[in-house]
Amino acid sequence: MSGLLTLAVDAMSGDRPPESRIVAVQRFLQRHQHARVILVGDEAMLGPASESVSRKFKERFEIRHASQIVGMDEHPRNALRGKKDSSMRVAVNLVKQGDAVACVSAGNTGALMATGRFVLKMAPGVDRPAILSTIPAINGHTLMLDLGANADCSAAQLFEFAVMGSVVAREVHGIAAPAVALLNIGEEEIKGTHVIREAAQMLADSSLNYIGFVEGNDIFTGKVDVVVTDGFTGNVSLKTMEGAAHLLGALMREEFRRSFATKLAGLMAGSVLRSLRRRLDPRRYNGASLVGLSRMVIKSHGGADDVAFENALETALLEVKKAVPEQISAALQAERSLKVAAK
Amino acid sequence: MSGLLTLAVDAMSGDRPPESRIVAVQRFLQRHQHARVILVGDEAMLGPASESVSRKFKERFEIRHASQIVGMDEHPRNALRGKKDSSMRVAVNLVKQGDAVACVSAGNTGALMATGRFVLKMAPGVDRPAILSTIPAINGHTLMLDLGANADCSAAQLFEFAVMGSVVAREVHGIAAPAVALLNIGEEEIKGTHVIREAAQMLADSSLNYIGFVEGNDIFTGKVDVVVTDGFTGNVSLKTMEGAAHLLGALMREEFRRSFATKLAGLMAGSVLRSLRRRLDPRRYNGASLVGLSRMVIKSHGGADDVAFENALETALLEVKKAVPEQISAALQAERSLKVAAK
Known part of the structure; x- marks a missing residue:
């Protein structure tokens, strides 16, 4: 598994069925030989739906069970407190635990941001x-x-x-x-x-x-x-x-x-x-x-189809490769040094 | 002159020459038999340029001299303090004095708003x-x-x-x-x-x-x-x-x-x-x-051509006919009474 970049993908959130996310993941894995995906959501549903992906990308694809879903209109506080086993939360947790380098979700923006802030915290200096x-x-x-x-x-x-x-x-x-x-x-x-x-x-x-x-x-x-x-x-x-x-x-x-x-x-x-x-x-x-978070979290449009969702996966991979959170911390540090030097 | 509704028109402000405003005024006067226009600006320039309008609408068209122009990027404060004889200011003054019922200008928004507020004040209750x-x-x-x-x-x-x-x-x-x-x-x-x-x-x-x-x-x-x-x-x-x-x-x-x-x-x-x-x-x-001002002031886009400027004149006339400032005061008064009654 070494050398592989793993993305945690929330399969359940948004206005499209998990099948659409799976299509995007399949194309993404096809295109990027060094990418790996942990698909997060209802195992009983995702397992059968992603059988062909599992078979084809055995070593680069995995399903992680999550029993809950954050609603598109759900209050971020509810999501944080009451949905600790949501596909969104579990996907973000995977990044926190180091099992994935970034996560992608088409879920509600407020909840995703709140979860990202709570679990991953800010990048140093942000x-x-x-x-x-x-x-x-x-x-x-x-x-x-x-x-x-x-x-x-x-x-x-x-x-x-x-x-x-x-x-x-x-x-x-x-x-x-x-x-x-x-x-x-x-x-x-x-x-x-x-x-x-x-x-x-x-x-x-x-x-x-x-x-x-x-x-x-x-x-x-x-x-x-x-x-x-x-x-x-x-x-x-x-x-x-x-x-x-x-x-x-x-x-x-x-x-x-x-x-x-x-x-x-x-x-x-x-x-x-x-x-x-x-x-x-x-x-x-x-x-x-x-x-500004310590790790990359990418928010896909809720109504994104497989083509659009694949672009969100591409963005995540690219920003991870470019070490955006680390670069942000470094740039803020440089600006602060500049300010101190000017005084 | 009784029964006529007079608009004060700033001929000098904006990104188009006064001739373009005159074309708009001519069509407007043609269309509205009960409208009258006082064109404000450099008399030496407006006089010759609007000769045919003067001839055609003798009783419904007049030029009022103003020696200054407010620049499109001029600070509202400068316009208020330093340009007391600008075409914009004179046009608004005409409304204040009751010589016109509304004014139209393609001048800079900040200056027009500041001039309108300073000269005309708010409608009661606003x-x-x-x-x-x-x-x-x-x-x-x-x-x-x-x-x-x-x-x-x-x-x-x-x-x-x-x-x-x-x-x-x-x-x-x-x-x-x-x-x-x-x-x-x-x-x-x-x-x-x-x-x-x-x-x-x-x-x-x-x-x-x-x-x-x-x-x-x-x-x-x-x-x-x-x-x-x-x-x-x-x-x-x-x-x-x-x-x-x-x-x-x-x-x-x-x-x-x-x-x-x-x-x-x-x-x-x-x-x-x-x-x-x-x-x-x-x-x-x-x-x-x-x-919200005590009288109607209409702001035309600076780059408005004669067709667009004519629409601004139409808007002014319509809002005057509908007594918008008075209606606004009455509506605000009604809301306040409602609030008091509810207590």
Whole structure:
């Protein structure tokens, strides 16, 4: 087993059946000869459903029983206290115990974050974890955080998010000096809350490539690599883009269905629209990282299908290979030394 | 002149030349026989440029000189203190003096709001004004506020915004019992900040048709008529949708340009895409209302062309006809009486 990287995979959480997770795991194991998966959930259900996977990847696949499931609307506190044998909790425990190097779950974000914090704790030097994801942009993508872990944030926390986002951009996405910006309501220095202005000062004094404030529309222009904001604003912004994209898609379908001529045009334009859909496919962007924890926890969208879930597994493996938690601790330490040296 | 409704129009602010504002004013006067316009700005420039309008609408068109212009990035405080003869200030003054019933400006939002607050004051019973606009949704549109006037908001202020949004939805958009919701990061009662939970309680106890929390994607689904949020979140959400729409448009153009076949498909689909663009045309949604002031002030997008600016003029006229400021005061008074009665 040495040399293998083991992921703990919560098979039960989310809006899709475990079978869909198993399909993703099978393809993932096929693709990565050095990856191993512990699938967590109801043994009686997972055993028969994953027979072919067990047979094919004998040494790299294992099932671990968990008797409970955390509901998608369940309060994080309930999940923590009342569901100690949930598939989510057992998967996170496996990481804590060193049986796995990271875990992936499509379960409810609040419960996953609370479980991650409680079981794994923060990476050394980190105050608060954040949810980080890639967002499609004009020439590739933008990293954005926090997407919902912390409704209220201090300037020091926003600063920490900037450091963590920078590390992921550099280590995982290979950007040498990632351009970092604070999300604000105006590009001028005069706008924004007190907290944001304070964070801006901290970033200007740091070693990060801080480029200033950006507005919501700049998330997509490619002028910034890492967009930093509090979890409330980040989550609203994320859901707004999902809603806007959905509206555009719905109206487009409506317009193409209007008459025989427009239906014909739709057929003609079909390949173009499919190619566009592929480029913006939310499945490609599935797998948000709960950065700042001592080990990697990846949150998949609840409704993720097998293609999307496989992307979440890929993200987990990549971040483990790049030692993201350790790099985050090192980067925060470096910023603090810089600050002390400046005094 | 009796029976005429006079709008004060700032001809100088924004990113388009005064000529473009004049074109909009001309069409507006043509369409509304009971409307009158005082065009504010550099007389030497506006006089010659609007000669044909002056001739055609002799009794319903007038130029008022203003020697200064507020810059698009100018600090509101500078505008207030140092630009007392700006086109923006003079236009707002005309409303204060009773020479006009409302004013329209494409100038910088912060300066316009500051000038409006300083000169016109709040409508009786209102604590803070908010920026309100219509957002396209699946079956029409959604009203949303605050879009940027107040970065930090108390629960009582969010409550006030809900009342003001409800009044505009009812009076201007003819919705009998507008569904009002608070923008939050989860639909469950357990999420969100303390301020939002407190505002939710106030709304639940009010006479408004409060339907609970919505998330960013719900802005576009038509399930809610009025989305209430603080100015920071609202502005980020608004800019996010602009950015997402822009990204989709850019990618679509790119895809259609890829080859001869896709160009041909683009031609075939042209009418459909144009029709889609018409439905989502931001010009149709131009004209944000600074609600809560004692008189109506309408903020046009800085880059608004004549079609868009004309829509802002239409919005101003409609809101004046519906006596929005008076209705807002009455509605807030009614909510307060209800609260006292309940005690």
